[in-house]
Amino acid sequence: MEQRDPRRWWILVVLCLSTLVLVIDNMVLTVAIPPLAEDIGATAQDAQWILESYILVFAGLLLTAGSLSDRFGRRRIMIIGLVLFGAASLVATLAASPEQLIAARVVMGVGGALIMPSTLSILITVFDDEERRKAMSAWSAVAMVGLVGGPVLGGALIKWFWWGAVFLINVPIAVAAVIAAVVLMPESRGPWQKPDPLGTILSAVGMTSLVWGIIELPKHGLTGAPTLTAFAVAAAALITFVGWEIRTESPMVPLGLFRDRNFSGGSLSLTLVQVGNGGLLLVLTQYLQFVLDYSPTEAGLAFLPMAVSSLLFNGLGAALGARIGNRAAAVSGLLIMAAGFAALASLSSDSGFALVGTALFVLGAGGGLAMPAAIAALMGAVPAEHAGVGSALNDTIQQAGAALGIAILGSIVSSTFTGNMPDSAPEQARRNIADALATGDNALVSTARDAFTTAMSTSFIAAACGVVAAALLALIVLRDKKPAKPSTEPAPEPATI
Secondary structure: OOOOOOOHHHHHHHHHHHHHHHHHHHHHHHHHHHHHHHHHOOOHHHHHHHHHHHHHHHHHHHHHHHHHHHHHOHHHHHHHHHHHHHHHHHHHHOOOOHHHHHHHHHHHHHHHHHHHHHHHHHHHHHOOHHHHHHHHHHHHHHHHHHHHHHHHHHHHHHHHOOOOHHHHOHHHHHHHHHHHHHHHOOOOOOOOOOOOHHHHHHHHHHHHHHHHHHHHHHHHOOOOHHHHHHHHHHHHHHHHHHHHHHHOOOOOOOHHHHHOHHHHHHHHHHHHHHHHHHHHHHHHHHHHHHHOOOOHHHHHHOOHHHHHHHHHHHHHHHHHHHHHOHHHHHHHHHHHHHHHHHHHHOOOOOOOHHHHHHHHHHHHHHHHHHHHHHHHHHHHOOOHHHHHHHHHHHHHHHHHHHHHHHHHHHHHHHHHHHHHOOOOOOHHHHHOHHHHHHOOOHHHHHHHHHHHHHHHHHHHHHHHHHHHHHHHHHHHHOOOOOOOOOOOOOOOOOOOO
8 A cells, every 4th residue: 555645734735725825816806806997097898808818818728737737747837837826916916007917817827727737636646545535625625715705805905905915915825835835745747748739729729719708608699709709719629629639649638538427427517516606606796785785895704604614514525425425425415505506596685694694504515515526526537647637627627617607697697687677777777787776766776676686596596407407417427436356466566756
């Protein structure tokens, strides 16, 4: 039996820190955009690019980054990513124009793409099968805390300091993670193989175009020229990418992974879950602020029940998954998540926090049970030599699902809201609840709040259906690995890390 690294739990702390800095950055920025835009003179289009430039670069480079980490060393690639991310965060803090900030965000996207696959791939190479579930549970719990706590932290930083603090906070975390990685973390890599430049270009073009098309979908519709063009480019690039990866002797992505039902089933289940989760913060934050009159900080704090239950049930999910298997844990958690979305769909325009908090607690509990099990099933199917690109595939799938969720649920809310507003209302008020509230017309304000609540309920019903579909898929496709039978054959030599 291969000896466990005595520093493995400290290594997990480094991996969690590296993940936390990425998740928090994206969430705190959402509340920093208004003061930031006013200070540096950013237009609405500039603000859009400040948010989306990172996402596009991050999504486009994930597969390439995973392949690089397998080839050149996972620790090395993660450290390079942390250095880029920290340095770009410092530049963003000092940005005096939208162009400078967008450029910094692009470099942050490159750094983020290098960091994210490396964290999960290092985790699955440092921890053995017996402890991996616990480690993965802690890693995913930290990601959830960052996701939910980001808006709260962002609101506090802006209130006490200035918008640049949302970037400056990344610098000490990145520095600490780099030092700890150098001191504590062993290097690991897969077997050397020839570079795949064509696969790199095709994957980057395909994923960037796909995410861009999803982002443009709510604004231009499915038949709009920008959306159709982006999806056409994505389809052409990704289909060519698959064909090339099947034929080439040294593929960047081992597509044979998808022949494993745990990998493909886990991937599709996570995609459906992220469709629901992707739009959750976007839609519910607007409900809390525009319908229930919460401040931005109060809206962020409202998500604490979800963070708390996610932390509690991640640990329970790790223990339960080891006892009853990944499939049962994933299916149970997904059904609980669906119940949480159904509870959110029952909210009215005058609901109190009790119902909101309860629904979010249930949603976090379901996620805490389901997500570690689904990711454990998926990553358990990935050979150690492909840990980096396997992790990148997992990250890419979840990013695409989240982006798709924002587009789909955002479109449902937008169209349903407009359909429930009176024809006599001003055009902008029929399309946007913020504009409706700004009219000061009490009757129109009340109607707008009811219309938005109805639209939100419709979107959460759709999310619940998606999560139920994910549960059915997990039930049918996932299979728990049977314990290996004792063998009289000599044990293989341990891999060098």
